[in-house]
Amino acid sequence: MGSDPRGAGARFVIVRHGNTFAHGEAPRRIGARTDLPLTPAGEEQGAALGRHFAAQGWHFARALVSPLARTRATAAAILARQPNAPALVPEPCYWLREIDHGPDENQGEEAVIARIGAEALAAWDAHGVAPRDWQVDAESRLAAWHAFLATATGPALLVTSNGAARFALLAIGAVADRPLKLATGAYGVICRDADGTLRVESWNVRP
Template identity: 65%
Template sequence: MFVIVRHGNTFEAGEPPRRIGARTDLPLTVAGLAQGHALGTHLAAQGWNFTQVLVSPLARTRQTAAAILSHLPQAPQPQSCDWLREIDHGPDEDQSEDAVLARIGAEALSAWDESAVPPPGWTVDAKERIAGWRTLFEAPEGPVLLVTSNGAARFALIAAGLTTASDMKLPTGAYGVIDRNAGGAPMLTEWGRRP
């Protein structure tokens, strides 16, 4: 079983959101830390004993993982995993959503949200990400906790052949679960769940 968590909030309430990627290493807000603790409480209540914890190298994912793990004292130490890093939004990095839409258009943004097709100028490294997820999914270990970003999480669905979700986007402070069915094939049991 693979529990995929998106980091908590990095923008204060009322602050206009911006397109934040690999080059902007924002810390969590107070609300973002609370989301991490809520996830930790929720995951502990599920009784899952993680054998591996993988995190993106960015502060927001490491802080979310630390908040979660404070509720899971038996979990192993998190390991930084480069293929979980956030994507690079190129010219749209740190820009408002209005500015991003004005540059790329609604169709390009929908293609990203629904099919992981990157807009022009974004650096995604899709092949590397899909290979990383597939290698992980083939490992017999589990359950595995992964804390990453929205940009990286969507490639788990592609790697597992589970692209039937109408929206690949994970909200902040939410998680998804990819498990295996009786035949060993990946199956999606949760996506976008917030505790």
């Protein structure tokens, strides 16, 4: 997987980190203030992604990661299976950071819905509209995603969270026919064609 031979094209593979909750454990809203490690299952998800990308012949020229341990560990598992692994050092990237759920951070879904309502949560999942008191900074995220996708060289790997990854779709207006969410251990691919057009090749694919 490489850049377009005419020089303008590029591919960007956007990955959500692996599982941070053990099987049977009730999930919670985890964001920027809660730095959980991957579970063994999450580590295997990262390894599976790495094997999948290697089998596809997808060789990354660069890798960007958000600040927390779960994304860095997922990226490490993927990059360990790249042919240029020793030379490929992940770049910490602030605009890939997890969102801050404010008073809903580390809370279960029932508690979150009780505070903000199901409609607010649905608006976040369908349109990226942040519920009240969440710290998202949508405007700067949208600008950063669009600038990167429109100008960066590829092929590039970006490992982040579900809350941050959705802004890639929002930044290029590709939200009409697909959910914004990435499952844990899943990825999407955004391509920039030789004419500069940005398009979604795939989304929410889990090996």
